[in-house]
Each structure stands twice: as C-alpha cells, then as structure tokens.
Amino acid sequence: MSKYKNIKINTLSMHNIIDEDSDLIPLLTPEDEAEMNKEVVPEILPILPLRNTVLFPGVVIPITATRDKAIALIKEVNKGDKTLGIVAQKDPASKNPTFDDIYHTGVVAQILRVLKMPDGNTTVIIQGKKRMQIKEVVQQEPYLKATAVEMLDDLFVEDSNEFKEIIETVKETALNVVEENPNIPTEGTFAIKNIQSNSFLINFISSNIDLSVDEKQELLEINNLKDRAIATLKKLNVELQRLELRNDIQNKTRVDLDQQQREYYLHQQLKTIQEELGGNSQEAEVQELITKGKKKKWSKEVRETFEKEVARMKRLNPQMPEYSIQRNYLELMLDLPWDTYSKDKFDLNAAEEILEREHFGLEKVKERIIEHLAVLKLKGDMKSPIICLYGPPGVGKTSLGKSVAEALGRKYVRIALGGLRDESEIRGHRKTYIGAMPGRLIQNLKKAGTSNPVFVLDEIDKMASGIQGDPSSAMLEVLDPEQNAAFYDNFLEIGYDLSKVMFIATANSIGDIPWALRDRMEMINVSGYTIEEKIEIAKRHLLPKQLKEHGLKSSHLKINKQVLEFVVTGYTRESGVRSLEKVIAKLVRYAAKSIALEQEYESSLSQEKVLEILGAAKLERDKYENNDVAGVVTGLAWTSVGGDILFIESILSKGKGLSITGNLGNVMKESATIALEYIKANAEEFGIKQKTLDENKVHIHVPEGATPKDGPSAGVTMLTSLVSVFTNRKVKSKIAMTGEITLRGKVLPVGGIKEKILAAKRANIKEIVLCEANRKDIEEIKESYLKGLKFHYVTEMKQVIEIALTKQKVKKNVLEIK
Template sequence: MPIFTEVTGDPDTSCKGLKDKDLPILALRNMVMYPGVALPVSVGRHKSLKLIKEAQTKKTYIGVTCQKSVDVDDPGYDDLFPVGVIAEIIKVLEMPDNSTTVILQGKKRFFLNEITGTEPFLKGNISLLEEYIPEPNDKEFEALIASIKDITFNILQNIGEPTKELTFAIRNIENPVYLINFLCSHIPISAAQKQELLSIDSLKKRAFSLYSMLTREAQLIELKADIQSKTREDLNQQQREHFLQQQIRTIQDELGGSVQEQDIQELRNKASRKKWDEKVAAVFEKEIKKLERLHPQSPDFSVQYNYLETMIELPWNEYTKDNFNLPHVQKQLDKDHYGLENVKERILEHLAVLKLRGDLKSPIICLYGPPGVGKTSLGKSIAEALKRKYIRVSLGGLHDEAEIRGHRRTYIGAMPGRIIQGLIKAGSSNPVFVLDEIDKIGNDFKGDPASALLEVLDPEQNNAFHDNFLDIDYDLSKILFIATANNLNTISQPLLDRMELIDVNGYILEEKVEIGRRHLVPKQLENHGLDKKDLDIPKKTMMTIIDSYTRESGVRELDKKIAKIMRKIARKKASNQEYPHTLSVNDLHEYLGAVQFNRDKYEGNEYAGVVTGLAWTAVGGEILFVESSLNKGKGEKLTLTGNLGDVMKESAIIALQYIKAHAEMLNIDEDIFDKWSVHIHVPEGAIPKDGPSAGITMVTSLASSFTQRKVKANLAMTGEITLRGKVLPVGGIKEKILAAKRANIKEIILCEENRKDIEEIKEDYLKGLTFHYVRNIKEVLDIALLKEQVTHPIKLS
C-alpha cells in the first residue's frame, strides 16, 4: 500500500533556511521522489547507510535523485538524473531480515550542478527549482484535475485488485499540487517516464502529461478486457496457448503491424536486390504469397520462411572476377606447392582458354594419388591463384543421397544438400569446390551418393542442377570442381568417366627435402612460437629424417616428425636450456629416438630363386622379394606362403605351369617336377599382398630355382603373365620406380606397353636407371638369368 501524509491537508513542501548549497545525495534505483509525497526506500549500499545515519543524527535535509541505470553500484554525476527532490527523513525502520527501510518526505525540486565529494557518501552542489502553479480560478486546470481523478478511478476499477485505501486517499486529496505529484509517483510507468514528469516546471503541463499517460494505460487495460471478452471460453491447455498468442497478435495489430509483416517485408526488400531471372522471381513471389497466408505459429510457417531465406541467400548470377595474370597464377602455385607440374599445367591451360574465350564450362578435375602429397591443399592454392572463393566438402563416409541433393520440404528438419549449402557459404556462383575423399563414399538403404554426384559432375548437365529442397534448377557449370581420391578402384565407372584424372604421385627424396625446407619447417616454426633463427634443418639432416624416420609417398609423416622436433626445441627454449640452432644428423637420436625404418635394400643374387619385384601400395611403391625353394617329395605339390591374395596365388600357379610347359627351352629335366615340391614365399607375411604384377617375378624365381642359375645383380621387375608367356602391362609405375631408386636398383624390366608411362615421367625420376621393355617371358629370362650357377647349387638329377 502506498504511504502518504496529510491526504486531506497540504503537505509541507517548504525547505526553511535551505539555499543553494552542498547536500548529501542519496541515489535511488528505479524510484523517483516527488515534492510532498512520502516514500519508503530500502537502503542497502554502505555509503547510503552512512548518509542516512548522519542526516538523521544531525536532522539535515538530503538530496534524492534517481540513477539512469540500476546496474551501477557506485554512481557518479553522469550516472544520475540531474533533477531530484530535497527530502526529509521521517523515520528509519530496522526490518526483521536485517535490512534498513527509511521513510522519506519530498520537499522541493532541485537541479544537481555537480558532485563535490564521494566519501564517505555522495555530496553535490544543488540549485533549487521553482514550480509554476496555475491561478486558483483556472477553469481548464480544474477540469483537467477532475478528468485525472475520473480516469484514475476507472483504471482502479478495471484492475480488479483491492484498492479501497488508495481510492479513498485520491478522493480526499484536495490540494491539486499534491494530487498530481502523488499520482506521478504511483502510476505504473518506467522510472525514466517519471523522471520526465518531475523535470516539468509547470504544474499544468505536468498534469497534461500525466493525463496522457493515464489515458494510454486506461486504453491498454480496456483493450485487454476486450480481448478477454472475445476469446473467453472453457479452455484446455492447447486452447489456452492459442488464446495467449491471439492476444499478442491483436496487440501487434493495434500497434500498427505484426512481426510477421515486418519479416515478409524484409524478405521482399532482399529479393529486390537479387540478380535472378524471371522464372526464379515468379517462384519466389508465389512462395512468399503462400507465406503471407500462413499463421506465424503454424509449423508450416517456419518451413516456408526457411525455404525463402535459402532462396535469397543463394548467390544467383553473382560471380567473382577471375585473375587472368598467368605469371602471377604460376608464381602462386609454385610458392604453395613444390612439384605437381601436371596439375599446375592443367590449371594454367584452363585459365588461358577462359581468358581468350571469355566463357567456358569449368572442368571437373580429379586428383588421385597416395595420402599426404598435397591434393586437398592444392585446391586452396588454386582458389587463391584464381582469386575465387574456396569451399571444401568432405565426402568420406557419406552414405545418404540427401546430403548431395537435399531433402524434400515435406520432411521435418529438411535442408538443402552440401552443394547448395557450400554456394551459400561462398557467396558466389563460381567458387573452387573441393570434393574431398570422393573414393570413400558409401551407400545403404538411404541411396547412393555417388550416383547423385553424376549430375553435379557432368559438365553437360550441371547447368541445371536440381536440389530437392530448393526445387529450382541452379547453374553449377561455372564452378571449378576438384575431386580428390586415394584409390580409383572404389569409384564407379560412370563417375570416373565424368572427371579428368590427374595423377598426383609421390615425391622423390630430393623433392621431399625441398618441400620440408621451404614449406613444412617455416609452418612448424610459426606453429610452435619459434623464429627462423631458432632452428635450421640442413639438407643432409632432412634426408636422414626422410630415409630413417618416414616411409610414405607424401610428406604428412615428415610434417609430424618436424613438429616433434619443434616441440622439443620449444620446451628447451622456454626452459632457457641450451639447444642446437642447426640440427645435425647426430642430434636426430635425441629428438626423434631410434631409427624407425631401414632403407629397402637389395639383398644380392647369391641364392637361387630370390628375385626382386616392385609393388604398389596406398602409401607409395615398395620392393618385395619373391623366394622359391625346392625340396624332395613324391608327387607334384605347390606351397604358397606370405599372406597372398587370390590373384597373386593364381599368378604363382600360372608361373609354375609355364615353367613345366617350357622345361625343354630352359633345359630342365621333366622328371624333376615329379620328384621335387615347390615352395614360393613372399617375405613380411603379416602384410597382405595381392595383384597380378608379381607374375614375371615368380616365373623368374622358379626358373632360377629349377636351373640353379644366378639372377642378374641390382635388377627388379614388374609385370603380369599369361599362360602362354605373354607379359602384360601394370599400373603404379612411377611409385615403383621411386621404390627401386630407394633400394639402389640399377635395371628394371617392364612390359613394352608400359613404355608410354615411362615417357611421361620427368627425367629426374629416371636418372641412374636402365629400362628393359619385354613382350614375353622368354625375353625376361634372357635378361634376368645369368649363365653361371649359384655358388652352392642343389643337385636336382
């Protein structure tokens, strides 16, 4: 219940003996005092308690003003409203919860000129303000007071709360000054509005402002009552929620427009700036009219709104300008990636044609090769070189077609596919779009994403790509798609047919050294908070790291080893310990531990039946040894060991059958096959091995065992065989050549049809190697087998 004094008389608002001077200032949170009105104030701040105690003791007046923000604990001049009221302390009450409540009586308005002190409490210099009171016979003012009383009684009746005492107080207040101040103090408006009323010097103007606020409050209460009368019925929980929403909507309509209308207008404003064609514009207009008919609380409203937002966010016919400075593009690509000449050449060719023609469908490029050779990062470099936006989508493990084509809008939580989402993120319709790990897409009952990509990656179809969510054709033909893969065997043939394949092979030792020194070391120095002067890794040390601590085609493992060195250097630097600023080969044991890999070594030709073959793996090329031995046993028997796959086992059977069929050519006694059993083994039995490329190696191994002739030194071979002795071509030639160079092989036997693969390889890779191109097994054996026998031959007769 509001506290008031002398409701039938005139409250004393004089300040006897007080002139413009310094006064203690009490700052209130969210409360405004008025002259003549008594107000209970809960005091909690330490400074405020000191102020009240001293003023009560000395029986002095205090200045009371309101804070602009309730969050300020220690207000200054800028935090206070300058117009306040001088107050007298009527009574101080100590409450049961140990809080203090003080009852203040407002006296006279003042203006706060400045704060003159802050300790032990606020003090300020004030100027007293006069109030202009109308003449006693002012009929307009008398009518205004009567209207204020009437509308106040009306409000109190409609509130429906126990207000008898308040009604009695207002009815019996005869002093118009006190009545206006009393109502200003107690009507439910904000502190800022109350402060606005207090700042008005003329009582008549204050009364008019008060009447305006009371009228607005009365209208709002009446509107609420009207809404309640329109919607009153027996409500269950669902009806109750609808009723509340209806109230909000009615209020919004009365305020001159709903949030729904504002959102729709905002969509129209954005759409007016889009560069879409007439067909898309017609679809947008149709869909936005559908949105206007929906209720904002309907589930379909958010779905429709989300769809229109997606349409607007797409970069329709918005393109970035390509950088046609070919030397600059070449420089950028060379700076970011060492080697990879085929890829760089293809990008420059595309850009040259685009520059001359002005318009060209972008190619679909697939970079395939072992991990860690820079396929993914190459896409980012291409985007930077062309000055295009860059978007990367990882397809590894993707097994839902809707991830590519999007969901239909009828589904809950529907959203566009990865392609459309990527374009929204890029903000242009011609970005460089990297489809990472395209060979690792799966499929299940939700569809085949690889088949969904057929439309995306077909230059003849993707100018009208259809996303299920968008349901409008979108032009993808200007996008430069770059797919990456480790293994082409897992990619469907139709998808492969749509892409231009570029082989990104492993690096030779010299290339890895340059990549390590130019790119990896500076990157890891920065990542570990080190400077260039803190550590240098010379070429010789880098070669040892590559040879002895990594075994890969790419440089990812090399990057990890360099990072390991940097971490140890960073720790020593942070601990102010001594460390080498130039890393030598002898330091590697301390920083990387014991040597992890020994180089693939050629094992010589002292034993019959041991032949060096070349194999391709997912991490590059390897050399492997095919060993065959003979032991006495009745009947024909062939034993195969070494964790061989079915294709490799078949190669061994074909090899033995060929030797039997051509025993006379090799001067082998045919009776040997009945008296001796054959065992073929490929070492490192824990590693699965498969493929046809060891065919000629197995034939050579068996021929050496049956003839006990030596195999030519420093020789390796790869090729598939047929039952009639024909040698067929195999793949992975570059990786196999790198493996041969690592193992110090000098000569390599290949199928004649693999000559074209050798001609495409840079001469740096071929230096120090001699190639023998063969068509049949007889040529292989003529090259591989020497006339002399091994030192301790087995007597087979």
C-alpha cells in the same frame, strides 16, 4: 434410425393422432392387435406400391401421393372401407410398376386420414394391419388390384424365457440408439417404453431403423417372430456401433475445433497487443523478406517462386512448425548468390607463380590449370571442367584446391565426402519434413557468396551406399557439365546453375569410384615424390610451417639438406609427405621445449642429434636383400600409399606339388601357377632336368604375411624366382622387375610405373625390367626421377631370364628331408 422427418411423424402418431372428428387414436395395445388379426380382408384388394418405404403391421406412417394412379386409388379406397394393400417397389425409379416390379410380400393397411397439402399434393396417414402375400394381380388400370391374397401369421412362443430376453435386449438397444442419435426426438424413447405388444415393438423398431428397402423387406418376410427379433437386434447393434463411432469422431473434431478457435482468439488478441506496441512481428518479418527480394537480380522463374512462397508464408500461423521451415526457405533464396560471380584473374604468369610457390612438382595439374585460365581469357566464358586428382595420401591433392582458388581469384569451398552414406547430404531434404535442410552443395555456395567458387570434393572414392540411398549416384548430376546448369535440390525445389563452379575431386584409388562417375571427370594422376622432391618440400614448406605453428622463428632451428635426406630416407617410406611432416614436427618440438626450459640446444641439427631425438632409423622394409641364395628376386608393387618393393622367395623340397604362402590373393596365386606350368612346358630351354621337376615340391613365399597382396604384376618376378631355384643360377645384383605373364611366355604391361620406380630408387635398385609397352610410361616421367636407373624393355619371359639371371651357380636352395 430413420430420417428425422419420418421419425418425428411416426413417434407422434404412436403417441396420439387426431382424426377429423378430434378422436384420439391411442398406442396399439395387445387387444387392438388381436382385433386387427381377426379383421376380414376383402376378396379383391387395391394394391398401392411405395417407393423407398416398407410398411410393418401396426405402424402408422404418412405417405405423400404424387402419381396419378396412387391419387386415384386413395380417393376410391377412402370412400369405401379404407382398406388397401401396401407393398414396396423393387426399383424406386419405376413410374408404372407391374406385378413383377413389386415385392409380393406386403401389409394390409387402413387409411386413417387424408390431408390436402398447400402445395396441392395429397398426404395420407395409414396404419399397417397384417402381413399378406399377393398371389395374383387381376387389374393393372387405373391402379393395381390383387386377388387370392394370403394372410401371413407370425409364428412365436410367447412364454419362452429366451424370447423375453431377446425382446428386452431389443428394447434396451433401441433406447441406446435413440440416445446416441441427436436427430431422433425424445418422443421416440417414450413410444418404445410404452409399447406393450412384443410383435408391434419389433415391427415399430424395424420400420424406423436406418436400413435399405431390401433389408427392411427381408425383415418383413421373416415369419418366425423370434427370428425376426434376432435379425432386428443384429441390425440395431450395427446401427448403434455406427452412431457411437460417428459421435466419437464428432467429439474429437469438436475438441480440435474448439482448440483452434481458442488459439485463433488468442492470436487475434496478441495481434492487437502487438499493433498497440508498434506493429505485428509476423507482418514485419514478411515485409522485410519482400523488401530484400525486390533488391535481388533474379530471373523471372526464381522471382515468381519467391513471391509464391512469400504469399504462402503470410497464410501460415507463426506457431506452426511449417512457418519456421518456410522462413528458412525464403532466407535461403535470399542468401544464395544467384547470378553472382567473382571475377577471374587472367594473369597467367602470376597464377603460375602462385602454383609453383605453394606446391613443388605436380606439373600436370599446374599445366591443366594454366590451360583452363588461358581458355577463359580468350573466350571469356566456358563450362568449368570437372577435375579428379587421384594418387596416394599426403601428396597435396586437397591443399592444391586452395592454390587453384588463389590463382583464379575465386572463393574456396571444400566438402569431405569420406563415409557419406545419405543421398540427402547431396540433394537436400524435402521441405515437408521437420528440420529439413538443403544439401551440402547449396549450403556451401551460400557460405561462399559466389556461384563460381573452386569446389573441392575431398575423398570422392570414400562415399558408400546406405539405407538412405547412394550419394555417388546423386553426384552424377553434379559432376556432369551438360546437366549441372540446372541442378535440382530437394529443399530448394528450383534449378540452380552449377556450370560455373570449378569442381576438383580427390581420390586415393580410382578403382573405388563408380565408372559412370569416373567417366564424367578428367582424371589426373598425382604420383608420389622422389627423395629429392621430399627434401625440397621439407625445406620450402614443411619446416617453415611447423616453426610457425610452434611459435618459433627460422633462426631457432636449421636443418641442412644432408640431415633432411637422412630424415627422409631413415624415417619415412610413404609416397607423400604427411609422415615426414610429423617427423619434422617432432624435431621442432625439441627446439621449442629447449627454448621454453631455457636450456642450451643445437639450433643446427646434425645426424647424431637427429638420432638422439628420433631414435634409431626405422626404415628397413625397403632395404634390398642380397642375391647370395637362389630363388630370391626383387619385385615392384603398387599400393594405395604409393610404390613398394617386395621379395619373391622360392624353395624346393622332396615331394610333388606347389605351395604358396604370404597372404596372396587369387590373381597372384594364378600367376604362380602359370609360371610353374610355363617352366614345365619349356624346361629344356631353361636347362632344367625333368627329374628335378618331378621329384621336388615347389614352395613360393612373399614375406610380410600379415599384409594382403594381390595383382598380376608379380608374374615375371615369380617365374624368374622359380627358374633361379630350379637351375641354381644367381640373380643379378640390384635388379627389380614388374610385369604380367601369359602361358605363352609373353610379358604384359602393368600400371603404377612411376610409384614403382620411386620405390626402386628408395631401395637403391639400379636396373629395372619392364614390358616394352610400358616404355611410354617411362617417357612421361621427368628425367630427374630416372637418374641412376637402367631400364630393360622385354616382350617375352626368355628375355627376362637372360637379363636377370647370371651364369654363376650358387648354393642349392633345397630343403633336405631325411
């Protein structure tokens, strides 16, 4: 409905209006309405434009006249028959409206009363009589006058049942609107219930409903009373829905406010009780944080952040979830080791002794650590390097971090990154979330208590992307010495200096590390161990460790080098020593069980006793196969667990084409195709008859078909195998090879040379064929690893054939098909 001020006047005016002679003007009756319709309208009618108001027939409204033209018109009309025309302005801002600035449909009205207000303005109470339409304006000054005014009659069928139902619905809806709107006085309900005229009821409601001037004018211009009633009902329904929605919102808000006031009152009581008992726990908590903060040696930025967050905590209600998050945040700031660094040890000899004591081999890694210490000693300060140790499992990459920390005199921290899929584990969660926490980096620095620990990022190649983001991308900032001086954690929301942290990442395969991340790290290859190294590691580290873990002394079990070598060669084949440790643990358990049961046992184990405890030797895979059959050649391969040997078998059968089996990847299949095509193109040089090539089908197989195999390094092995089977020439005994081939017969270098050489030594290989470009890789390997091996460096496949194949013929490796 309309604003409170207008509604109150209108409803009161409908109840009764006291004129100057104290006569009562009752509510409009049907008889009054009929009499009004019969009244004669003057030929020339003064026109009073109204701003923001539309007058309806029968409705009484007050008007405050402020414009000079309006005041002059009212004075003139009030002296005469008090009849005038009321129309609405199209533009309320217009101060001197013309014929084009007003709506042409309005109401003939009568002045009921003129009141002089204390502020000097004139208030006029007028009543609408009948709708009219202006055809022509005959006067503009001093006010508007119109002639040729056409009176508009309401068209309706009074006795229609449908119309009666519409009127009842309009009345009922209007009463609901009055009830829902607290700004409308109770007189509004009384007025609506007491209106007898249907047309006046519609006009009264249309006048008082909360609509714009345009919408009210639209209702006024509807000639058919039934249509006007339906249009008014639509507007009433919209208004009712709006009021109900607003009241619902107010009720909910009031309930929430009441609950908040209740909690505030209870908290005030609790505060008073706590003060009586010895103080407010929240204030004491905040004061404790402030006291701790004053003792910290923070930078200006960190201290300002802390003070701002403490002030925010003071304003929070202790019962709110945000309070505990804020407290955790401030406690984290206090616990983090801002600008707290442990002092590095610069005794290089002692550091070297620690590294040698804890780890056998790993010369490159030890050399890099000593270099870092030397620079620190000379310069005093430097950005710590990002080192990535990559190699097969079980070679001591992770445990090396502890030794480095001990050698440097720093704290040791380790994060397992295997299977990590959530970026928030690195960067932390934002404080806005319930249960928010900082990232693992910040958490572990808090535990370490210093800002320069040795930080081991274990299995960095095992991180994976998930729906929560890509953790490897988040690590780009962490592992960049130029950026990690201001590492941003989402929970901490302030830069933290990681440049003094010494990061050591570990990985099994560098191919699984994103190139951008790999580019930020110094890659150091930790290769597998030789048999001799494994024996030393077992003697120095593994056996004493297992004896200690099983509660035994060194005198309870002794294993000499010969037995250890038997254990290493017969029961392990890995590049590392993890499986070897498990085997030694089983031998130690034998002694522990015998001691616990008070049984006699051999404290110095023999090979026979080892066979009895461990069972028959299991290592058969690396056993070298003989060269009695043409087409079987030994190749060297690299796997994620170290080096290995594999056998390429070729056989001929009647027919045409090439078959390849053994669970080979596309690259190996392509190598086989290249090898066969090269042989066909150079058959005469190898002494192969064209008839042999045309009439035989070639089948190449790599045993252990359950194991996937791929890579280009088996190219030379496949080509040697094919030449052997085509020429029936015997392959030289105890020779292995590795290298990629081209269609021109060139031999290209490959990787994983050290692992492949170790695999060859385990298989008792004596000669190895390599690409000339791999000579530099051999020169980097310790001479002790190369003992007993003879290397042949080649550049073309013809050289390989000359070295690998003898002139001796063997039994044909041909499958006869009858």
